[in-house]
Amino acid sequence: MGAVNLYVTEQYLLLKTVDTLQQKYGFRTLFISDARDEFLLEKYDRRINHVICIRRKTFDWSNQLKQDIDSYLRKFYQQPQLFRGKETRFSIVYVSNLKPVDSWEHLSKTMRLKGRKNATVTTYFVDEYEGLEELGKLTNTIDKNDNWKMEALPPISEQERQMVYLEQKIVAIHQHNQRKFEEIFQFGKTKWTFVLIIINLIVFFLMETQGSSTNSLHLIDWGAKYNYAISEGEIWRFLTSMFLHIGIFHLMMNMIALYFLGEITEKIYGSKRFLFIYFLAGFTGGIASYATNDAVAAGASGAIFGLFGALLFFGLHYKELFFQTMGRSLLIIIGINIVFGLAVPQIDNGAHIGGLIGGFIASQIIHLPKKTEGTKQVVAIIGLITLMSAMFLYGSQQTSASENPQTMAAIAQEYVESERYAELIDWSTDRIDQGIEHEFVYFYRAVAYLETDRLDAAEDDLFRSIEINEDFAEAHYNLSVISERENEIGMALEHVRKAIELQPANEQFKQYEKELSQKSTSG
Template identity: 35%
Template sequence: MFIRNQFVQNKLVLHLMEKEEYELLTTSSNQEEYLLWKRNKRNTDIVRVSLKQYDWKRELEASVQQVEKKVIQNIQLPLFQQNISFHHIFIAEYEPVDSWSDLMKRDSSVPKIDTSFVYIWSQHHEEEFSRFFQKAQLNHALTFSIPENLFELEYQTELLKHRIQQIHKNAEKEILAVFNRGKPRLSYILIAINIILFFLLEYRGGSTNPETLIQFGAKYNVGMMEGEWWRIITSMFLHIGIFHLALNMLALYFIGTLVERIYGNIRFIIIYFLAGLAGGMASFALNPSIAAGASGALFGLFGALLFFGMKNPRIFFKTMGMNVIFIVILNIIFGVFVPQVDNGAHIGGLIGGFIASGIVMLPKSKAFMQQLIAVVIFVFYVFGLLAYGLTNDEVQYNETLQIQRVQQLVEAEQYNEVTEIVTETLPYADQLEAELLFYRSFANIHLESFDQAKRDLEKAVEQKSEFEEAWYNLALLYQQEDEYNKAMHATEQLLDLDSENNSYQELFQELQRAEN
């Protein structure tokens, strides 16, 4: 009798949902078929409970394969899934005419599904539920009696259906509640601030102009080493070029509003700034270049979503899990292969955001000791990055970074500082050693240390034979010291590089007259 099978079907489904913590995935419009699943660590069990009747094994097998393929295409599975088992339970009046025993347990032909089980329950084969409970490793036994009275049977079946739908609706309401804990006001404010400051940068000299960026508070290791630590915060609101701004603001619009809805306004802004702080500190420790952007804070928001996924894996993987993980991995890989991307800030912000989420915790979560531990971890993390950055001479004495600093000092006529910085930087120089030597010689000329200036210039032209400015200054120093042969050789090198230059021609003629 069909109504009897409906009762058994709904009794089993309700048991799986209430006692075994299975989640309802889908149900057919006529409720003849339910799909449920349960994830346990790295194992996933998918259960199909169907009232469909199959007369032949081939029809049954075709249905099994079709459903498995469709389910795998339409659900998000957890990352690093170790084992997936699919259980097909058919509640039928009779079994297929031909033998179907080889379908009881088999290796699925559908990718990602490891094992497929088929069970056919009937009044003559009630032991099939026991086999299912054993294979699925269920914890609670299912006992029930089928009402004899038809009206009672129909009534109880409708009650079971209603209860199943009620549990499913409550689960959906729970998900909606998770994503409506705060209205995303602060995300929009942050977007507005970033856009306003970008146009102010453009107006004052250009968002790609290093001097303008430094003036407005970009991450600049030289300034930070001199005490300008506020740059970690200000750099979060500056962007280099319209593409950089557009990319980050799109991320803030989609990811920021999502995190703000999940965590609420106050928790969101705390995570955002703590992640930005961690990302900025990682950039200081690992990246010598001038840097700006909200990327560290944005990756911190990804970290917040991963923390949410750790605390609510069911909701996380049902709604956004694989997408978030894919985007994070893609961005990290992109950062590794694209030199201009500040991957240190990205990873530093990601870790910082994850830890910061442990500090603020999710709404309605009480875990004071865990929060205290997270605070300690965050402090050690940030100060660890700071200590590493302060002692990472290869970054802090990066030749490109120090050249920019030396140029500023030369313009300010701070020549003693120039000689000190160049001397400290030269052991770490690679491609710009000649330029550093030139600037030190320039400073020594003004400090009247002419011998040291000549030695630096001689090394500079030895390393870079086409260095005209170095040859010219060296020729003048030789002339000043009455070393006319050396001065003439230097001038000849200049004329070989640029025979049309009037200054070189005049110096050559002047040296010829002096020799005569």
């Protein structure tokens, strides 16, 4: 056989095999070389990922073949998206009428890949003679009930004619799939993602110039999610809290996540859909936080988790593309975040899960570009309104029943530290009028009265806080301070000694008791 005829036959075998894998077995081409002598194909079926690299190449020696196989394995390892499902089967198919002159058969054995217990690689050699049986072995690994054998080779002239047709057909299918991919992943342009990041950065900068973003009172003043205020009608906090962050680390982590998730989501859904999903998810996450977390909260996490939900919705409609691109990594990241949120009490997992669900449902409402599901979209609207209403009512009931003592104490302490005593008195009185009977409320109002020299009112509140919690050492200490100011040293000693009894390790109490004892002795 002449060199030209040899090339024609090999190229025909190559293209015919690729075409059969596409048409008969449903493979998708991932790569086509410029010379049309190398193809990479993939098919995911029944949790098994079949990856076939088919190439026209001749080797003189088996060590050259071994080096080429190793180079393919390195390429496989560099593409983790190829490893999916319960098993990945790599096949390297060489089309050549000339095999290595020395022994090479040992290289055709199926081998397990190092570090990948569920991945194997098998090498096949295909020629126009007995090598055609190799194609039957290959297709049998794809479908055990199938044993495809290529029909007898047509004359050289017919091979040449079909070569042109097959090449055009394969390339056309590949280009069509690429265009479809680009239409899906390049539908929109990234612009609002950057705008949102800039707004968040500006708000954080302004917050820090006027106070600390970790200060609960400062956060509330700027519009953080504060359940008591929301129950009083400040619904707008669900929106404003999305642009506030508690510390630089919180801000940077969320902005990095927004950059990567926002970019891909805005490209898939387009800018209008992206904004709809982002804000509706953020609002849903805020309401979920209102229902499940009574602490002061802020951050874009709910909206960002909504983008996770939007990408999961995309995966529901484009499963193959989803798992070929981001699917596995995305699911792992979501899982890690949810587990981490459940394990760490400070993380507002309600906002995260609420945002995730909200983003998914928002995506169903507005749907993907060029797709509609009328009935499902209406059901999604009704479902989301029902869910948000139920969570809001539940959160309002919880807030009216009680307010988080730790939150109240933190807010009151920040009033004290900023010397906003009049506001602290109003804040405490408002809660008492609302029926909130907690020692912290009376204690901190007493502190404000004490600092404004209203000793009788301070004393009444401190006694009330002790009635609620008789082991409240700080209240006894402050009563001691008031008694000293009223020159009742004996009563002052009685209260400070009670405080020491409750907190024996408190050096401040001990030092004050020592000073009072000296004053009592000298008096």
